[in-house]
Amino acid sequence: MTNIPLVQTIGLSKQYPGVLALDEIDFDLMPGEVHVLFGENGAGKSTLISMLAGANVPSSGAILRDGQKSHFESVADAQKRGIYTVFQEFSLIPTLSVAQNIFLGWEPRKGPFIDHRAMRQRAAQMFEELEFDIDPSAITATLSRAQQQMVEITKAFHGDLSVLILDEPTASLTDREVDHLFRFIKDLKARGIGIIYISHRMQEFARIADRITVLRDGAKIGTVAMADTNDGALVEMMTGRAISEIYPRIAQNTGDVFLKVDQVLTTGLHPCSFEVNAGEVLGIAGLVGSGKSRIFRTIMGLNPRLGGQVELAGCDITKSSTRAIIEAGVYYLSPDRKHEGLDLAKPCNDNLAVNPMMARLDEKLRGFVNWIAIRQKTGAIADKVELSEGYRSKLVSQLSGGNQQKVLFGKAFGQDIDVYIFDEPTVGVDMGTRAALYRLIRDLAEAGKAVVLISSDLPEVLNLSHRLLVFAHGKITAALSGDSMTEDQVLKHFFDETGATA
Structure with missing residues (x-):
């Protein structure tokens, strides 16, 4: 050559x-x-x-x-x-x-x-x-x-x-x-x-x-x-x-069980049982197709549930609609921001304003929408996710992938949420933006929220999680914590057929 x-x-x-x-x-x-x-x-x-x-x-x-x-x-x-x-x-x-x-x-x-x-x-x-x-x-x-x-x-x-x-x-x-x-x-x-x-x-x-x-x-x-x-x-x-x-240290103050999943079953998935506690980050690891996302889409009502029960803070939400589950206090961040998470044809502010909390604001004032209250709230959310002011009025389609992801994160802060489920939250996002999103995850967990982190990025899930569930072949193959949460252990269970209980 x-x-x-x-x-x-x-x-x-x-x-x-x-x-x-x-x-x-x-x-x-x-x-x-x-x-x-x-x-x-x-x-x-x-x-x-x-x-x-x-x-x-x-x-x-x-x-x-x-x-x-x-x-x-x-x-x-x-x-x-x-x-x-x-x-x-x-x-x-x-x-x-x-x-x-x-x-x-x-x-x-x-x-x-x-x-x-x-x-x-x-x-x-x-x-x-x-x-x-x-x-x-x-x-x-x-x-x-x-x-x-x-x-x-x-x-x-x-x-x-x-x-x-x-x-x-x-x-x-x-x-x-x-x-x-x-x-x-x-x-x-x-x-x-x-x-x-x-x-x-x-x-x-x-x-x-x-x-x-x-x-x-x-x-x-x-x-x-x-x-x-x-x-x-x-x-x-x-x-x-x-x-x-890049990866912040997240203090663990485990509280009550916020989300309880008991033998939930869907197509291509064995019955799964686990709990998510207040004040912790529960990591979910597995190869693409392992079932790690499918179980949570089933919990959210996005996939058909074939069996099992789901409780939120002791209340049965098994048969609730996706909208009802969100309004009850569970937020699911989709890995597909372009098709499931954002309206690319609208400005960032409008995307941030579309959530149940905004509907409960005192929006009507003598028959008119109270845009001042909405803009104040969306502005506070944009500040929280570190979205630069110059981007807030732009169409989402005009933003970089990292800034689009900040908008998607921002939609989670429009109401009082107990359980945050982040599915591949940093896919296609640079390290600087990742660091900002990781700080948000830390703040949520340390504020007593329950956080689920589903990720194919092993360093991400290992550095941010307090406990870790590994999925393979449609089942939970390992429940790891403490010193057992190592890359070697996770990779070993990626191909495990036996399964584990959590």
């Missing part, structure tokens, strides 16, 4: 009115390597890849392609030069077939007509070569997110692909799908293709990364070889703080 970088930036900068989004960044990608871009939301990662992808134009500096100074007129221009980007938000048309999406703009023709048969056959060949198990005739909307991502990647192989940019590719994938993606990435490396990989999941880096470049506030902090660094060093580079400052 050549020693000339596939793509390189020299002093690359991007200036917006009043904001220096990228400050003289030097970056390079070698053939057959995975180069990770790591940093908090707003660090400049997306700005950098947008210019490499041809979606944005630098204010100053240079981009070199195979050692030659280059200028990309558009995304299509960058693709013609072998640079393809799979963004977090896919560019697929859901109503078209898989084959139609792959060949959009590249359709094979038979005379004046599109040759749909040839298109399907070629798509099937491409999937076979890439080892993707997808039906070219399927309507794209019916595919899982992982399959849609595979279709996006397949589109890159129309031309002579040499640089693949992946933006948070594993955010919505199961562990098995992640394994498949990583095998595919290794195959690409063996072909000499360079991959720029953006992710907040540090546990992935050891598996695939060769080098890591850390950005902070638009500036390059440094580039390190994966073999020469560790999680603690990367966090300190990214945030300027030691990793010990």
Whole structure:
């Protein structure tokens, strides 16, 4: 392989009115390597890849392609030069077939007509070569997110692909799908293709990364070889703080049982029993598909309950509706903020105002809504979750993932809640925002609330929990506390078939 970088930036900068989004960044990608871009939301990662992808134009500096100074007129221009980007938000048309999406703009023709048969056959060949198990005739909307991502990647192989940019590719994938993606990435490396990989999941880096470049506030902090660094060093580079400052110490003052789950059963889940106490953080760990989320969605009435009983502060809520359960004092934070948690088309303030507490405010004053009272309350909530004032009137869709998650957390503080269930609360969120959300969890537990933390992030669940339940194969396989709450113990029970009682 050549020693000339596939793509390189020299002093690359991007200036917006009043904001220096990228400050003289030097970056390079070698053939057959995975180069990770790591940093908090707003660090400049997306700005950098947008210019490499041809979606944005630098204010100053240079981009070199195979050692030659280059200028990309558009995304299509960058693709013609072998640079393809799979963004977090896919560019697929859901109503078209898989084959139609792959060949959009590249359709094979038979005379004046599109040759749909040839298109399907070629798509099937491409999937076979890439080892993707997808039906070219399927309507794209019916595919899982992982399959849609595979279709996006397949589109890159129309031309002579040499640089693949992946933006948070594993955010919505199961562990098995992640394994498949990583095998595919290794195959690409063996072909000499360079991959720029953006992710907040540090546990992935050891598996695939060769080098890591850390950005902070638009500036390059440094580039390190994966073999020469560790999680603690990367966090300190990214945030300027030691990793010990990220996870707060949470005092435990265990009180009464707030939530009692007795032999609750649903599809794909064995009967589960456990209790959640006031003043504690109960961690829930397990692989994707283990049942760790399903049990709590069943408790909330989001999944059908096939048996068992649920009590809240001694009151039976087994047959209550989801709305009634929320109003009784249980809050469930969904891992899918875009489809279940937030209204992306409305401002942050409006999202914060939609909860039962606001309805109980003295909203009507001589026939008019008391917006002053509502705004005062939403303002106090925004302060609590550390949402900057400049973001509060913006549409949620215009915010970074971290700020969207702060809004989602804020919706939990609009009423008097006894039990908070946080399901994957920091997915796709940078370390700085995580630290702020962790402080909120600490404050809730120390105020005597019961907190359930469901997480696939082992350091997160181990550092924040007082007790830990491990799920595998649809059952509780371990109930851990104290010195038994170690990574080795948790991983051992991830694959345990025996089950445990809590």
